[in-house]
Amino acid sequence: MRQTGVVVSTNENIAILKMQRHSACGSCGGCGMGSENSKNMQIQAVNRIGATKGDFVEVDISTPNVLKAAAIAYVIPLMVLFVGIVISSKVLTAINYRSNVETMSAIIGAFLMSIAFMIIKKNEPKFKKSEEYTPVITNIVE
Incomplete structure (x- = not known):
């Protein structure tokens, strides 16, 4: 680009x-x-x-680097959210969680996504130092 x-x-x-x-x-x-x-x-x-x-x-x-940066910033947190929701829903159902499983799964997924964003933010100096992006x-x- x-x-x-x-x-x-x-x-x-x-x-x-x-x-x-x-x-x-x-x-x-x-x-x-x-x-x-x-x-x-x-x-x-x-x-x-x-x-x-x-x-x-x-x-x-370079275009591949732009796409990698976009994947790091957007796709990885979105995948963590999705996987967090699916796995926590199955685990909560398996342990017979008595409250609203869907709501708790969404909260757990959002929490895991925020952790993914924090990890990306923490590693931002390393990304800048590499000059790849x-x-x-x-x-x-x-």
Whole structure:
């Protein structure tokens, strides 16, 4: 996935870029936007080519990495929720839980999903350090 943006600031090999939000981008707030009205966003990108403040640059992140990041952020917690609900429902039924099994299963599933989100958040620095999911400045546009 290739986009363009303007370098706002640099720090060693990391640059902060101001970019227009891609039309496929949702409003999850992951980029720090949180508002549907704003069309601009700021992101961090690896700056191996020495772009400086004010440069108009191309930024690239490979599509498989975008899909992996989306799976980590969305699919894994959703699967944990689903599996938590199914397994807890079977366990509660097997032990003859006398209250509402469906409600308790939903609560257990939501609790397990929140743990999955916390684990992902705790490992976020490791993901950033690997630079696998970080955009890379590939070219300075004249």
